[in-house]
Amino acid sequence: MSTRRIVLLRSLAAAGSAAIGLPRFAHAQGAYKAEYKMSTVVPPAFAWGKGGEIFLTLVKERTNGRIVIKQYPGASLVQGQQDREFSAMRQGVIDVLCGAPINWTSTVPQLGVFTLPFLMPDHKAWDAVMASSLVTKDYFEMVRKAGAEPLAIGETGYRQISNSKRPLLKPDDLKGLKVRVVGSPMYGEIMSSMGANPTFMSWADAQPALASGAVDAQENPLEVFLAAKVHTLGQKYVTKWNYSNDILLFAIAQPVWASWTPADQRIVREAALDAAKQQTLLVRKLFAEDVERVSALGVNVHVPTPAEMEAWQIAARRPYARYKAQTEPRMVSGIEEIVAKTRKA
Numbered sequence: 001m002s003t004r005r006i007v008l009l010r011s012l013a014a015a016g017s018a019a020i021g022l023p024r025f026a027h028a029q030g031a032y033k034a035e036y037k038m039s040t041v042v043p044p045a046f047a048w049g050k051g052g053e054i055f056l057t058l059v060k061e062r063t064n065g066r067i068v069i070k071q072y073p074g075a076s077l078v079q080g081q082q083d084r085e086f087s088a089m090r091q092g093v094i095d096v097l098c099g100a101p102i103n104w105t106s107t108v109p110q111l112g113v114f115t116l117p118f119l120m121p122d123h124k125a126w127d128a129v130m131a132s133s134l135v136t137k138d139y140f141e142m143v144r145k146a147g148a149e150p151l152a153i154g155e156t157g158y159r160q161i162s163n164s165k166r167p168l169l170k171p172d173d174l175k176g177l178k179v180r181v182v183g184s185p186m187y188g189e190i191m192s193s194m195g196a197n198p199t200f201m202s203w204a205d206a207q208p209a210l211a212s213g214a215v216d217a218q219e220n221p222l223e224v225f226l227a228a229k230v231h232t233l234g235q236k237y238v239t240k241w242n243y244s245n246d247i248l249l250f251a252i253a254q255p256v257w258a259s260w261t262p263a264d265q266r267i268v269r270e271a272a273l274d275a276a277k278q279q280t281l282l283v284r285k286l287f288a289e290d291v292e293r294v295s296a297l298g299v300n301v302h303v304p305t306p307a308e309m310e311a312w313q314i315a316a317r318r319p320y321a322r323y324k325a326q327t328e329p330r331m332v333s334g335i336e337e338i339v340a341k342t343r344k345a
Contacts, residue, residue, distance in 0.1 A: 035068050036067065041074070042227075048279070062270075077093055077094050083104065086103075108142075113328045116320055119336075124342050134335060154247070157223050159219050159221055161217060162235040164210075165237070174217075194315050201215075217235075222240070222291075223283065223287070235299070236300060250276060
């Protein structure tokens, strides 16, 4: 063997030994992006956006900067059209989702299973459902089949309705009102079933429409009402009817998730779980204070009596049945069973 060939072989062996001694993540790090894009509908001034901010901060700290996530509020990666977030994630435009699945039901209808009207009437019921295997196993598997790795679940908050015209004490009071709803056919049908005229638009478009009077009403958690100063948009009346409470899903696009080492995957998942806990606590604190805080703004806030709540629930039965059948009827039946047990406890 020539001297030149011996030197070459020794050099290659030395290089191989050095590579073996490197930490495992160094091999994969070449494939890591300098920045991962996370979409949120609202900025950190809102509990929803704050959850995203907590998550990205924890991820950066715990991975020593190997994974850097940048938050893009206002659904700006999809020009403010939050109903396009999931499809944009599938196309590689969005890497990380911190959002409400109701916004993605036009892409993946079954992900809106938790948002059926009055399905989980209070936090006792909501907590029992979220602690069940229906979420940790069945729902998470639906998310994976749709193209994302689910990490954790926070809470967007119970959605309440406000308007500029009159107190809403019963379903008939909604007749003729033009109501802004997110891009969910189910929410639109709920409003139609009560005689309202639903209008689908992004939150960015909704604010000037409310201010001008082009739209009479909107439905959102009162935390959003406060943070967005919706009372300045002509909204004088609120009914706290708790008609829907979506989850806040923290999820990663599957190609991105697969590109990370198992060690980094564990770190990111734990960061999401911690962020979701903090975000949920914030939502609950705001929920406990919202009637008092909104009333202090001069807004008329009505909390329905049990009899009034029953009337709202009866009015929503038809869209409830229709969308139970269209989403995931077996899972909805399981949720109903869990909620029924909380009524007896």
